[in-house]
Amino acid sequence: EKGNHRHFMAKEIYEQPEVVGHTLTQYLDMANGKVRLPFGDQIDWKNLSRLTISACGTSYYAGLIAKYWFEKLARLPVEIDVASEFRYREAPLPDQGLALFVSQSGETADTLAGLRYARQNGQVILSVVNVPTSTIARESDAVAQTLAGPEIGVASTKAFVCQLAVFASLALAAARARGTLSAQDEVSHVQNLISLPGLMARALELEPEIEKLARELSKAKDVLYLGRGTSFPLALEGALKLKEISYIHAEGYPAGELKHGPIALIDEDMPVIVVAPHDALFEKTASNMQEVAARGGRIILVTDAKGAAECGIEPEATIVMPDMDPTFAPIVYALPIQMIAYQTAVFMGKDVDQPRNLAKSVTVE
Numbered sequence: 001e002k003g004n005h006r007h008f009m010a011k012e013i014y015e016q017p018e019v020v021g022h023t024l025t026q027y028l029d030m031a032n033g034k035v036r037l038p039f040g041d042q043i044d045w046k047n048l049s050r051l052t053i054s055a056c057g058t059s060y061y062a063g064l065i066a067k068y069w070f071e072k073l074a075r076l077p078v079e080i081d082v083a084s085e086f087r088y089r090e091a092p093l094p095d096q097g098l099a100l101f102v103s104q105s106g107e108t109a110d111t112l113a114g115l116r117y118a119r120q121n122g123q124v125i126l127s128v129v130n131v132p133t134s135t136i137a138r139e140s141d142a143v144a145q146t147l148a149g150p151e152i153g154v155a156s157t158k159a160f161v162c163q164l165a166v167f168a169s170l171a172l173a174a175a176r177a178r179g180t181l182s183a184q185d186e187v188s189h190v191q192n193l194i195s196l197p198g199l200m201a202r203a204l205e206l207e208p209e210i211e212k213l214a215r216e217l218s219k220a221k222d223v224l225y226l227g228r229g230t231s232f233p234l235a236l237e238g239a240l241k242l243k244e245i246s247y248i249h250a251e252g253y254p255a256g257e258l259k260h261g262p263i264a265l266i267d268e269d270m271p272v273i274v275v276a277p278h279d280a281l282f283e284k285t286a287s288n289m290q291e292v293a294a295r296g297g298r299i300i301l302v303t304d305a306k307g308a309a310e311c312g313i314e315p316e317a318t319i320v321m322p323d324m325d326p327t328f329a330p331i332v333y334a335l336p337i338q339m340i341a342y343q344t345a346v347f348m349g350k351d352v353d354q355p356r357n358l359a360k361s362v363t364v365e
């Protein structure tokens with residue numbers, strides 16, 4: 001039931017600190033600051049030449065963020081595709097390779113077909129699923145379960161952040177096995193993961209400020225989302241959330257691609273939402289924001305105090321997030337992104353839990 005919330009989506013947004021905390025208890029040895037996978041040493045991370053990931057929609061965006069983590073932390077090359085492409089493109093797969101499928105429902109037709117293709121091609125199958133009795137879970141060699149609990153809202157929220165929490169843990173486990181993570185760094189990454197639920201709870205407190213953005217956003221015909229690094233998939237996720245529940249057209253772009261086309265769209269009618277924690281790429285994104293501002297673009301900036309101070313422009317609005325280590329920051333920055341879409345759709349009177357034309361689980365092609 002919805003409890004005190006108007007919609008399942010709101011309830012599920014607010015459950016996120018708890019379900020991420022719960023999921024992490026299954027993947028971390030908190031007392032010793034170590035990662036501990038529930039399926040033990042079943043996966044031979046050390047000898048993998050690469051990892052193949054596929055999924056659909058929001059689960060695909062979780063996989064895109066995971067690619068940054070596996071590659072940077074574990075030096076493990078990742079190939080990632082949307083499942084509807086992966087299943088048909090006859091991709092060559094490495095001998096004894098590892099194929100990973102991500103699905104909240106565990107029943108998505110394209111993802112399941114991709115799994116069966118990988119199976120026929122001799123891959124070890126790992127799945128990150130929320131429903132442990134699902135077909136995808138049953139057909140996998142190892143299952144990394146997300147403990148988000150039942151997700152009712154058609155727009156995925158809590159399953160997404162739990163997928164990210166699982167991926168962060170898997171990337172650290174892979175890094176340890178591959179010798180690219182010192183014991184000391186493992187402890188500090190695990191401490192950062194443990195601090196996430198508290199940071200997420202603080203991010204939820206920003207909702208009244210986000211609510212104030214809804215009126216302006218509701219007037220937009222198009223919205224552009226920009227980010228770099230792990231904030232790029234979040235830009236894609238922000239655009240998908242807004243499209244799904246408010247029916248406003250939105251695009252997510254890597255900030256560095258702005259000059260290669262989308263900058264032509266910038267005018268005072270199109271809000272540009274920039275996701276930019278003050279990380280190693282911040283200055284690059286800040287110069288993209290300045291390019292948008294110079295062309296009269298209206299910027300909504302999601303950043304931290306340092307980013308707000310150093311962005312070099314005056315955004316129309318700034319959502320100031322708590323300070324945190326940048327590595328796993330997407331798990332917290334997902335929340336304002338979801339709330340922006342939610343508040344806008346509610347302001348417009350849309351049916352956020354049951355958006356038109358969409359099904360919770362896409363079991364046919």
Ligand code: M6R
Pocket residue numbers: 056057058059102103104105106107108111154155156157241244358360361362
């Ligand atoms: O159950 P799955 O994770 O396999 O579903 C994948 C997509 O259908 C799903 O994420 C969809 O994009 C959501 N409506 C996004 O909010």
